[in-house]
Amino acid sequence: AAGVIQSPRHLIKEKRETATLKCYPIPRHDTVYWYQQGPGQDPQFLISFYEKMQSDKGSIPDRFSAQQFSDYHSELNMSSLELGDSALYFCASRPTSGISYHEQFFGPGTRLTVL
C-alpha cells in the first residue's frame, strides 16, 4: 500500500540558511499535517492544510511557511534556521472519508540538523 513520502530524509544546514521539506500524501488523502519532534520530545503540531487551504495553525514560527499544491503535496519552508530548529519533521495525511477517516498516516520524517 502507498504511504506518505517525505523528502529529503536527512538534511544538514548551517545557521541562518533556508530549508525546504516536501511531503507527498497518500493518494486520495486531501488533508496534510506537519509536526515537529525535538530530541526526546513528543510531536508538536505546526500547521495543516485541507484542499490546498490552511485549515489550522499551531506553534509554527513566523520564519516558517507552508503550502499545499494542486496535486496535494505540501512543502514546509524554513528560513533563518536556528540551532533549535534541529528536529524530526513529520508529515501526516488523512483521507476524506472511509473507515480510516479519523486516522492520520505519518511519513518517515525528515531529520533536520542545523549546525
Add this chain to the structure above:
Amino acid sequence: GNSVTQMEGPVTLSEEAFLTINCTYTATGYPSLFWYVQYPGEGLQLLLKATKADDKGSNKGFEATYRKETTSFHLEKGSVQVSDSAVYFCALSPRANSKLTFGKGITLSVRP
C-alpha cells in the same frame, strides 16, 4: 485546552511480562483517542484507536479501552516481546479533521 498525560518512564520489563501504560486526557466533548508507536530511528505508526466511549481498540496483542468516566485510555498487553521495545505515545483528536495532541511518550524496553 486539550491535553494528554502519560505515566512517566522509562519502563523496563522482562519478556512475557504484562504491560500497562497509563494515559489520561483532558478534552471537551468526545475526542478520538490513539496509541502511536515509534521504533528506534523510525516514524510514527498507529497502533490502535477508539473513536467513542467504551470502544476497545486492539492490534498486535495490545488493547486499550476508551473510558469516558475516568477520561482514560490505558494501553495493555498480556505478554510483551523484545520486539515491542519502542516509544509509545498516547494522543487525542477532538474532531476527525483536527490536529493530534500527543502525550510525552514513554520508552519501553523489553529484556530477553
